[in-house]
Amino acid sequence: MTNPNKMIINLALFGMTQSGKSSAGNILLGSTDFHSSFAPCSVTKNCNLSRSCLLxxxxxxxxxxxxxxxxxxxTPGYPHSKLSKKHVKQEIRxxxxxxxxxxxxxxxxxVQRADVPFFGQETLYPVQMMQELLGHAWKNYTAILFTHAEKIEEAGFNEDGYxxxxxxxxxTLLNSIQHRYLFQYRKGTSLNEQRMKILERIMEFVRENCYQALTFK
Known part of the structure; x- marks a missing residue:
């Protein structure tokens, strides 16, 4: 029997290699389910789904x-150091x-590193893949998660200044997705505080969409 007082929210992570997708996923989950490490190549090769404990x-x-x-x-990052765009796209689809x-x-x-400037054709590859996979409504179901946001403070910026x-x-991208964005910091607060702050922000976006979800058939 379905519990009317329980809500399940489904999220998918997209982004370039070494943008911090798996690490961000672990913060969202409150776990270490996704393998995350620095490497001179793409680490994630397959899509992996995990679910959090009940909050x-x-x-x-x-x-x-x-x-x-x-x-x-x-999901695997793109551009990927070992996999073709066709392979990555099919895996995610x-x-x-x-x-x-x-x-x-x-x-x-x-997922976009805050300490890496967002410009150039290669930067748009993950966005283009999201458009192709999510369809014409992608703008209504997309937000940007800036990782390594502590680098902003180290450079003397606040979020608005950045x-x-x-x-x-x-x-232009932010305008197209109705300025849905959030920042992930790796210091200054506990991991649980980071997690709750990010989840609260995500739930704001989900409420704005009246809890609707994008289906795939």
Missing amino acids: HNFMRRGGQEITLQVQVLD EALAHHFGQEGLHLALL LHEASDMLL
Whole structure:
């Protein structure tokens, strides 16, 4: 029997190699399910799905306390050091259909390093793949997750100042997705505090979409 006070949110991670997708996925899950390490090549070769433990009393909806569970799909980065675009695209397409075909995808997170400028044709490859895989409604189900955000502070910027100085390419992308973005810091707060702050922000985006999800058939 379905528990009306339990909510499952489905997320998928996209981005370039070494952008921090797997590490971000682990923070979202509160685990170390996804293999994450520095390497001179692409680490993730296959799509992997994992789900978090139950987060009891995470939020209130309709006067009821809601228990939240997050399912996260980690995907290979692109451009990939060993896999072709065709292979990566097919791998992700099959995983989206298999895991989220019926329940749907609530949010796709484009993972982008905050300390790497967003410009040039190669930077747009993950965005183009998201467009091809998610279809015409991709803009309504996409947010940017900036990893390594502590580098912003080290450079003397706050988040608003960072975005003010961002490339026209990044600003155009942000405009197209209704300025849905969030920052992930690797110091200053505990991992659990980071996780809860990010999940609360993600739930804001999901509420804006009236909890609707993008299905794959």
